[in-house]
Amino acid sequence: MFILNSHQIAAADKATITNNNISSIDLMEHAAKQCFNWLHTRLQSQNIKIHIFCGIGNNGGDGLVIARYLYENGYNVNCYVVNFSEKRTNEFLVNYNRLKEIGKWPTIINGENDFPDISFEDIVIDAIFGNGLTRAPEGFTKSLINYINSTKAFTLAIDLPSGLFSDTVVIDKNAVLKATHTLTFQTPKLALLIPDNRDFIDTWEVIDIGLDLNFIKSLTPTLHYNLKSEVLQLYKPRNKWSHKGTFGHALIIGGSFGKIGAVSLTTKAALKIGSGLVSAYVPKCGYNILQIAIPEAMVEVDNDTVLEHFNFKTKATAIAIGPGMSTHEKTAIGFEKFIKENKLPLVIDADALNLLAINKSLLKFLPKNTVLTPHPKELERLVGPWKNDFEKLDKTTAFSEKYEVIVILKGAHTVIVDGATKYFNSTGNPALATAGSGDVLTGIIIGLIAQGYQAINAAILGVYLHGKTADIAISETAYETFTASSILKYLPNALLDLFNNGNPIEEEANDTEA
Secondary structure (H helix, E strand, C coil), X not given: CECCCHHHHHHHHHHHHHHCCCCHHHHHHHHHHHHHHHHHHHHCCCCCCEEEEECCCHHHHHHHXXXXXXXXXXXXXXXXXXXXXXXXCHHHHHHHHHHHHCCCCCEEECCHHHCCCCCCCCEEEEECCCCCCCCCCCHHHHHHHHHHHHHCCEEEEECCCCCCCCCCCXXXXXHCCCCCXXXXXXXXXXXXXXXXXXXXXXXXXXXXXXCCHHHHHHCCCCEEEECHHHHHCCCCCCCCCCCHHHHCEEEEECCCCCCHHHHHHHHHHHHHXXXXXXXXXXXXXXXXXXXXXXXXXXXXXXXXXXXXXXXCCCCCCEEEECCCCCCCHHHHHHHHXXXXXXXXXXXXXXXXXHHHHHCHHHHHHCCCCCEXXXXXXXXXXXHCCCCCHHHHHHHHHHHHHHHCCEEEXXXXXXXXXXXXXXXXXXXXXXXXXXXXXXXXXXXXXXXXHHCXXXXXXXXHHHHHHHHHHHHHHHHHHCCCCCCHHHHHHHHHHHHHHCCCCCCCHHHHCCCCCC
């Protein structure tokens, strides 16, 4: 699914109106009716007081349409027009008159004295400002937003919470509505996926309002929100004539005294996701641990407690490096030699990222499409500090383009940055905020690359499956008791879930491209 900016959404609106020979009033009617249907399905005509606050633009027009449908279906509704300007859009005026035609006159809010009483048990529908907002609310409109926030009532935002910009950083955080749930039109908005906006966004979903999909595709958007249907297309079915050599050989380099657990998790994950062969290259202190804990893996060793020589003999297909590795001086010297000589596909994590940050001249030696999996502090060491999450994305994009690498920004909506193109993940929950979770992700991705997946596809599929394990497990484990080993336990469930909507693997079981 594409993520469109405010200009692209506006262009899609116009194209839909032109290409389908409909009016903007008809498009608004359809969009707002979809919002009413969403609410009506859940309320089932319950006698709950509903307050609808409408601006004087098109978002306000949406609110007026919703109010009309609620009135016509017998709901207890109070509709208000927030009169912050003398300007009105034509769509707003048409729907204002339609509301009057059924005998319902909205209350005009001209100042703070006009604010209604709102109880905690009420529902608030926010249709004050929408996707096209360009400046922060001020005056009594800002006060109204703060008042609504203070009521703690359930607040349903239409398209975007009022005061939130769809594509840029919030100017005044005290002038943004804190939505309980948001119904956004046609596509996700970047603002809904940015950690900086966590105070204003709880849950959200996309309402399909029927915009022209062919036109949207012609815009060639660079932002994507990855759903199961799209991720499934990346899956490579296995041919019945395959053998373990068909699915590659992943080499995991890492570990140091006291940190063998990290490389163990990465190795297990590479095996679990289906790499035909997996080897681990660790200090001698980790040899017995890996041989006992992971009998399916082969093990080579370096020095006693840290990696130093990087003189492994394994003929790998792809290499993951860094989990638990340490930044010891001898390790740094051997790592530099390895990076300058290596030509195989790479996934770089943990201390290997820290060593790159210490010696950034090594970045130019990375193979094209190397995958980097930093946590926030590791990223900051690579790209420098940022003031907000939009700048963070910009800096990561520039870094990705300069060194031709893929960067995974882990978070609530993990972002895979491939130059200007970004893929936001749709799976996962706070259960993944646990020690070793990143080590498992590294193993999943390198295991997919070893099998022949393109690096970007391995990153997208790996991140999706990684998150899905937590979504599946949460009803059994709760957030607190979910561990990195739980990811490995539920990985088969996550894979099988790709096919639970009648998409049998067997249809392509003899695909020779597997």
